[in-house]
Every structure is written in structure tokens, then in C-alpha cells.
Amino acid sequence: MARARGGAGRGSGPPGEPRLSGYLYLLPGFLVYAAFLLYPLGRAAQFSLYEWDGASAESTFVGLRNYSEILGDATLRASFGHALVLMFFYAVLPLLIGLPLATILNRAKVRGLGFFRTVVFLPQVIAMVVIAVAWRRLYAPEGGLNDALRLVGLDSLARGWLGDYTWALSAVGVIGTWFETGLVTVLLLSGMGRIPGELYEAARLDGAGPVREFFAVTLPSVRGEIAVALTLTVIAALRTFDLVYVTTTGGPGTSTMVPSFEVYNRAFEQGNVGSATAIGVTLTVVIFLISTVINRIGDRATS
Amino acid sequence: MRVSAGERLANYAILIGFAAFAIWPIATIVLSALGPDDAGTSGAGVLGLHPENFAEAWRVGHFGQYLRTSLVVSVVTVLVSVVLSILSGYALGALRVPGATPVFYLFLLGIMMPSEAIIVPLYYDLRTVGLTDTIWAVILPQIAQSVAFGTFWMRAFFRSSSRALVEAARLDGAGPWRTLWSVLVPLARPAIVTLTVLVFMWTWNEFLIPLVMVVSEGLRTAPLGLAFFQGQYTQGFTLLAAGACIVATPIVILYVFLQRHFIAGMLEGAVRE
Known part of the structure; x- marks a missing residue:
């Protein structure tokens, strides 16, 4: 994060450097960006103050009602609650798995680490729809997960995971854990690779065992990476759309309904455009706040 | 140890x-x-x-058509957004036009903004001008998103590249245009390859934008085609699995050959945010 900043004190460039013509370089990219992202964002803020069904010519100004509804409407509140649950699966669990895993791998310098990195990072490059198709199969009543459970004698646990009111949200969450753990581990490994070996030697001379070594040396050194990992995974949890669309479409009932899916559902299925854009804007603000807070904490910890 | x-x-x-x-x-x-x-x-x-099975899935699921659409969408998005990002990154990172910092923060906003925030007004406004259900409705918003990231990415590179080199080129009589293309861009090749690979992957895998913007079957991208195939083809899993492999294969092949760019790009891009 700190890398983007800095470079202060380089001054404003030597005299005589062509400056105004510089805008010509900026213009084409900025125009496309402004037309297809900035302008729609402004329009979203505007849409969110109206009630409109998306088809008729008339719309009603309702002020902030679409926003207050997010707090008032039980299903909407629940969908943000589901996003919180997903954050646990997307962000907390991968970190809890990735930290010890990366520590062990970094300590032992085992052979085949490069190949391991390639394999665990692979989910990141595969389209979420493909991943969803694969996991739907694993979760199916006759799928791989239930086969595995029956194999170890846990027949009573076998079920259609994605159709189960109690388990569907966690089942979607586990896909997120699977998806993010590789990314988090690789990120932490690259951070740990930069820790100078002398730090470990000093800790060992002080008589530190592996556990104290982890808390005294490794953990403080990768705080920056942890902040980055949390930012990425929390945002991914909030933006879960493809996965829910393909695996559960919010069901059974509304047990896997999440804000991103509500945006799509309300705007294009229910004809409730104002509410949909209000959720979209809220989602943006929440993402903004979360990344700012996490990065502030990460910066303070590293400085 | x-x-x-x-x-x-x-x-x-x-x-x-x-x-x-x-x-x-x-x-x-x-x-x-x-x-x-x-x-x-x-x-x-x-x-x-x-x-x-792959041939059968290809025939039954129309994956040839979807892959062709995805290829057109991804290649156009990559070409346009990489060129535009080089130009705007150069303006913000090397030429330092007045007001470069606020403009840079505006681009940062675009990196953080989820598609969900803009997709609804974008759909209705593009429908008003008659662009929905065309390939442009899929391409243009993704160019905008990629330019936001690309500008940020190239700006970081141009800021770190040698000031002395730019000076030397200028003293040799090269204008800013020639300095960019014959001095800086050749140096920036690794950064540009990484950007190309990332934008290609993101565009290929994008789901929400084509889902909302496109109705015609002929304009479905590969992930969208797969999602619809799953909804319609319920006779078994074999052909669906084959279709999923077909959709994932192009990016996986790229990943096998350029994995350094994928991993470094995704980690560094994130760190720089």
C-alpha cells in the first residue's frame, strides 16, 4: 500500500517540459472511464432516490427511503448478515489456515514449493462459473462429498448440501474458503520470504521455540500482507454474485441471499430499480470503508 | 535452517x-x-x-460460438485498454500534468467500485441509446474498468522508471511521444505483459456484465454460455463438465505459460492498492 505513495519531493519536473499537451495523453482513457464508470456511479446515486419499476415512464421521488429500507427490511438486513457470515469463510478461515501453512513451508524450504504455489493458486484464474459447476457436483446428493462421508461411515451426515436450509450458506462459504486460501497462502509466503534470516537466528539464540518464533518474528513481519489479504478477501465476500447465481440463486428460501444478488434480483427480476441501486451504492460505501480501515490498521502496524 | x-x-x-x-x-x-x-x-x-465428450459438448452446448464471442470481447478490451492505460499512466506518472493527483484518486475510485454499483443505471442508460444487446455493451464498461486499473498500474511503473533516461531522450531531441514509445515502452514490457494477462483473464471470466447486457444467444460469452447450459441441459453431468473444461482451458493454458505474471500481477496489484 505504501508503495503507491512516496516519490514526494521530486518536484514538479524540470522547466520547459511540455505540460498542457500531457492532457492529450490523459484524455482518451479518462473519457472512457468517466463515461462508463464515473457517470453511471452518479446516476446510481440519483436512481437510488427514486422508486421506479424499470419499465414505465413514471418514477416517484422517495428521498432516502430506499436506504432506510435496507435497515428496516428483514430480508435485506438478513442478506447483509449473510455477507458477514461469508466474510468469516472467505477471509478469517483462509487466514487461519494460511498462516500456519505458510509458516511451515517457509521454515522447511521443502522442494517442490514452486509447483505447490502453482497448484494452490490455480483456483484464482478459473472462472467462478466453472468453479460453481464443479462444487455443485461435489455437493449433490450423489456427489463427491457425500461419497466421501459414506466411505468413512458418516452416512447420517450425507445430504443435498446446497438445498438444505441450515447448511446451504456454509456450503457456499466453504467454496469461498477453498477459493481464497491459496491466494492468502501465496501472499503470506511471499511476505515471509522477505524476512531476513538474522531475525530468526537472533530469536533462536534467545532460546525461542517455533511457537515463540512465530509470534515474535513471523507474525509482526507479515502484518502488511495480512492487511492486503483481508482487504482482498473481505471485498470478495461482499461481492459474491456469480457463485450464488449458479449454485443456489439465493435459496433455499432466502437462506443464501446476499447483497450483490439482491442488486440483480431487485433490478432485473422484481422491477424495483431504486432499491437495487441503493443496495449497490451502499455496497460501494461499505467496501470503501472496510478497505480504508483495514489499510489504516495495517499501515500503523508496519510503521 | x-x-x-x-x-x-x-x-x-x-x-x-x-x-x-x-x-x-x-x-x-x-x-x-x-x-x-x-x-x-x-x-x-x-x-x-x-x-x-468434448466434441459432443461443443456441438450440443454451442461452445464454439461462446468462445468466439469471449475471444472478440477479451481481445478488443485488452488492446484498447492497454493502449489507453499506457497513455494515461504516462501523463500521470511521467509527464505529471497539473492536477495529476486528484485525477489519480478518481481512477482509484474505479478500482474499488464493484460492478454491482453501476450495472443497473448503466443498463438503463445504454438501453436508452440502443446499445444493450450489442457487443459494445459488454466491451465498453470492461474497457473502463480495465483503464482504471491499467492507469494505476502503468503510472506506478512510469514513476519508478529512470528520470535521467527521459531527460537524455529529451536532450537527444525526442518529443514526449517518441520518448514514450521508443524509450519507456520497451523498458515497460514486463509490466505491460502482466497488465495484458490480467485484463485478459478478468474479461474472459467476467459474468455480471454480459449477463445483464446481453439477451441474444450469439452474444453470450463463455462463462455466460456455461451458466445457461447448466440451466438447460439436465440430462447428466458429463457434457456439463466437458463444457466447464472448455470454458476454463484457454486461461489455464495462459496460466501455465505465464504464471509468474499472473501471480506477481495479482499480488502486486493488490499490494499497491
Whole structure:
């Protein structure tokens, strides 16, 4: 994060450097960006103050009602609650798995680490729809997960995971854990690779065992990476759309309904455009706040 | 660092166990795609494998058409957004036009903004001007998103590149245009390759934008086509698995050859945010 900043004190460039013509370089990219992202964002803020069904010519100004509804409407509140649950699966669990895993791998310098990195990072490059198709199969009543459970004698646990009111949200969450753990581990490994070996030697001379070594040396050194990992995974949890669309479409009932899916559902299925854009804007603000807070904490910890 | 044999063995076990977990869902679809067709009559196969499933999925699921659309969308998005990003990154990072910092923050906003925030007004406004259900409705918003990231990415590179080199080029009589293309861009090649690879992957895998913008079957991108195929084809899993493999393969092949760019790009891009 700190890398983007800095470079202060380089001054404003030597005299005589062509400056105004510089805008010509900026213009084409900025125009496309402004037309297809900035302008729609402004329009979203505007849409969110109206009630409109998306088809008729008339719309009603309702002020902030679409926003207050997010707090008032039980299903909407629940969908943000589901996003919180997903954050646990997307962000907390991968970190809890990735930290010890990366520590062990970094300590032992085992052979085949490069190949391991390639394999665990692979989910990141595969389209979420493909991943969803694969996991739907694993979760199916006759799928791989239930086969595995029956194999170890846990027949009573076998079920259609994605159709189960109690388990569907966690089942979607586990896909997120699977998806993010590789990314988090690789990120932490690259951070740990930069820790100078002398730090470990000093800790060992002080008589530190592996556990104290982890808390005294490794953990403080990768705080920056942890902040980055949390930012990425929390945002991914909030933006879960493809996965829910393909695996559960919010069901059974509304047990896997999440804000991103509500945006799509309300705007294009229910004809409730104002509410949909209000959720979209809220989602943006929440993402903004979360990344700012996490990065502030990460910066303070590293400085 | 010295590690005991027992610990090393345990490490390998953890390594293998974890890699197996990561590969399990992927292996499931690859093996299902190669197995005997669970819906129809299957041929004899080759050595117990049934590669003919891919041909069948290709025919039944119209994946040729979807891949063609995805290829057009991704290539156009990559070409346009990389060129525009080089130009605007140069303006913000090397030329330092007045007001470069606020403009840079505006671009940062675009990196953080989720598609969900803008997709609804974008759809209705593009419908008003008659652009929905055209390939442009899929391409243009993705160019905008990629330019936001690309500008940020190229700006970081141009800021770190040698000031002295730019000065030398200028003293040699090269204008800003020639300095960019004959001095800086050749140096920036690794950064540009990484940007190209990332934008290509993001565009290929994008789901929400084509889902909302496109109705015609002929304009469906590969992930969208796969999602619809899953909804319609319920006779079995074999062809669906084969279709999933077809959709994922182009990016996986790229990943195998350019994995350094993928991993470094995704990690550094994130760190720089």
C-alpha cells in the first residue's frame, strides 16, 4: 500500500517540459472511464432516490427511503448478515489456515514449493462459473462429498448440501474458503520470504521455540500482507454474485441471499430499480470503508 | 535452517494434502468430462477415456460460438485498454500534468467500485441509446474498468522508471511521444505483459456484465454460455463438465505459460492498492 505513495519531493519536473499537451495523453482513457464508470456511479446515486419499476415512464421521488429500507427490511438486513457470515469463510478461515501453512513451508524450504504455489493458486484464474459447476457436483446428493462421508461411515451426515436450509450458506462459504486460501497462502509466503534470516537466528539464540518464533518474528513481519489479504478477501465476500447465481440463486428460501444478488434480483427480476441501486451504492460505501480501515490498521502496524 | 527428517516428512504430507484439496473440484470435472457419458450412448473411448465428450459438448452446448464471442470481447478490451492505460499512466506518472493527483484518486475510485454499483443505471442508460444487446455493451464498461486499473498500474511503473533516461531522450531531441514509445515502452514490457494477462483473464471470466447486457444467444460469452447450459441441459453431468473444461482451458493454458505474471500481477496489484 505504501508503495503507491512516496516519490514526494521530486518536484514538479524540470522547466520547459511540455505540460498542457500531457492532457492529450490523459484524455482518451479518462473519457472512457468517466463515461462508463464515473457517470453511471452518479446516476446510481440519483436512481437510488427514486422508486421506479424499470419499465414505465413514471418514477416517484422517495428521498432516502430506499436506504432506510435496507435497515428496516428483514430480508435485506438478513442478506447483509449473510455477507458477514461469508466474510468469516472467505477471509478469517483462509487466514487461519494460511498462516500456519505458510509458516511451515517457509521454515522447511521443502522442494517442490514452486509447483505447490502453482497448484494452490490455480483456483484464482478459473472462472467462478466453472468453479460453481464443479462444487455443485461435489455437493449433490450423489456427489463427491457425500461419497466421501459414506466411505468413512458418516452416512447420517450425507445430504443435498446446497438445498438444505441450515447448511446451504456454509456450503457456499466453504467454496469461498477453498477459493481464497491459496491466494492468502501465496501472499503470506511471499511476505515471509522477505524476512531476513538474522531475525530468526537472533530469536533462536534467545532460546525461542517455533511457537515463540512465530509470534515474535513471523507474525509482526507479515502484518502488511495480512492487511492486503483481508482487504482482498473481505471485498470478495461482499461481492459474491456469480457463485450464488449458479449454485443456489439465493435459496433455499432466502437462506443464501446476499447483497450483490439482491442488486440483480431487485433490478432485473422484481422491477424495483431504486432499491437495487441503493443496495449497490451502499455496497460501494461499505467496501470503501472496510478497505480504508483495514489499510489504516495495517499501515500503523508496519510503521 | 535445519529441520528433522520427521518434520520434513510431515511438511510433505501437509503440502500434498493441501494441494489435493485445491485440485479436488477441478479434478472432479476433468475426470467426469473424460468418463463415459452418463446421459447418452457412449462410444468405445480411447484407453477407457472418452475425449469425444468434448466434441459432443461443443456441438450440443454451442461452445464454439461462446468462445468466439469471449475471444472478440477479451481481445478488443485488452488492446484498447492497454493502449489507453499506457497513455494515461504516462501523463500521470511521467509527464505529471497539473492536477495529476486528484485525477489519480478518481481512477482509484474505479478500482474499488464493484460492478454491482453501476450495472443497473448503466443498463438503463445504454438501453436508452440502443446499445444493450450489442457487443459494445459488454466491451465498453470492461474497457473502463480495465483503464482504471491499467492507469494505476502503468503510472506506478512510469514513476519508478529512470528520470535521467527521459531527460537524455529529451536532450537527444525526442518529443514526449517518441520518448514514450521508443524509450519507456520497451523498458515497460514486463509490466505491460502482466497488465495484458490480467485484463485478459478478468474479461474472459467476467459474468455480471454480459449477463445483464446481453439477451441474444450469439452474444453470450463463455462463462455466460456455461451458466445457461447448466440451466438447460439436465440430462447428466458429463457434457456439463466437458463444457466447464472448455470454458476454463484457454486461461489455464495462459496460466501455465505465464504464471509468474499472473501471480506477481495479482499480488502486486493488490499490494499497491
